[in-house]
Amino acid sequence: MISLYRPGEGLLHRLPAGAKLLGLAAAALVVSLLPLGVIGTAVLLSAVSLLYPLSGLGWRLLGGAWWRLRGLILVLGAALWLFVGPDTAVQNTGRVIALILLAELVTRTTRMGDLLDVLQSVLQPLRLLGVDPATAALAISLTIAMVPVLAGFVQQVRDAQRARGVRMGPRVGLPLLVLTMKHADDVGDALAARGLAR
Template sequence: MLSLYRPGHSVLHRLPAGPKMLVLAVAAIALAALPTAAGAAAVCAGAVLLAYVVPGVGLRELGRQVWGLRWIFAVTAIGQLLFLGPEPALANTARVTAAVLVAALVPLTTRVDDLLDALERGLGPLRRIGMDTERAALLLAVTITTIPVLARLAAEVREAQRARGVRPSLRAGLVPFTVLSLRHADQLGEALAARGVR
């Protein structure tokens, strides 16, 4: 499995995977639940800065995450502007952006093996009703790590278009993005099959 883990010695890196996921999930939900007001944007920006700077993950990594997800944020903002107006659009986009960036700290500061173990332990009680917790944990871990990968692939497609002198566009980038995504899925499938996952 492709890992997004960045080695480090921050507080988040040292925190066990289970408590870390719980803390970051609560933080992301709290940010997403902020009242719709312009002040929510400032709260979200401050929370994200603290989440990346205080534990030592760094502003460079924050910038990389924002750049990789910029189109998702742009689409969110445009949709909100069209239907709700400027102030709610600012607040709602800030809440979504903050929640995504805080959630991104999980795969950045947690090894995939630790993530799988924590998810499997957390889903343990569901074994009583017949759930295969190993497969469920694997599915969740793959989902968590795949979203930023797809964002990175989209950025690579746009950069390749610029390098060829082509103006980046959704229509021109759709086919190469689909090919790269399918190639990533094949590599992921082969890696899982090599580990005995069917």
Template sequence: MIQLYRPGASVVHRAPTGSKLAVLTVAALLLSLVPQTAGSIGVVLLAVSALYRVAGFPMRVLGSELWRIRWLVLVLGVALAVFFSPLIAWINTGRVVALLLLASLLTLTTRMADLLDALHRMLRPLRRLGVDADAVAMTLSLTITMIPVVAGFAEHVRDAHRARGVRPGVRAVIPLLVLALRHADDVSDALVARGIG
């Protein structure tokens, strides 16, 4: 499994994992449910960018995270602009970018073990309803972690196409899918080796 955590002593690193998860959840709900304007999305993106600085990361880390999701931003933004309007494209693409950057910041400032523990504690009351807290916690943590991992795979595929002088098109999805499935197999083998699942 790829470890995304970057050690640090910032306020964001020291914040309780449960609090960081709560902030991510609330941000996702607010961005999804509350109507946004072009100006408010700009403020949200600036605030998320500022959180990277508060976490003690240089701007190149934020730039690297943005670079990883550039194709998603481009495809989503262009599709929304063509089928709806540039304003809707800006607002909705901004929402997605803000959430992905927050999820990346969570994985950069939180150890996987801490993330699993926090998710497990939050889900423990659901055991009365027959929910397997361990399995759900592992699934959620892997999902959050996979966002930047798959974005990294997409970057590798694009770089490989560029190195060969091939124009990446729809066929670029196939090697990306192969890499993602291979990574999933590796993660599965690692979990089985540790007696999980």
């Protein structure tokens, strides 16, 4: 499935796709540049989490999003803790998690067609450079939609490893790669069937 859109009547569902994309880009810039500190990171993650119930997606979807990210939090947090120290680890892991949650929020509250229309109009100037705006828009929208999909794949691999009694570690890479490549093939087949890819 290419789209993770969930129909709803929340505030974010009613916002235009362009405003949501602009907000996501601005949030990525602000979150990347501002020194947050541990308390600021906690406030950021709380604010992003509150957007889920406020947008009408509910606490259950928020809980599922956090649950899927737990492996990434552990691996990324532990690696950063080891190499750069606890405060920086908390801040940088928090930044990544906040942006992933925001990207999922955009994909859950925006129809893929609306996203494509906005991106295509924004990317029109690239036509002067020989870039097809429709193709570039499709690539960007699929990339945004892929963020929560990859988080779900990590969860599937972790569940499968746990069922076999295998601890989470470097062995997650190969199964994750296989799942991602299979998904890419499925998306490519779906696009080709609709005449959107060759």
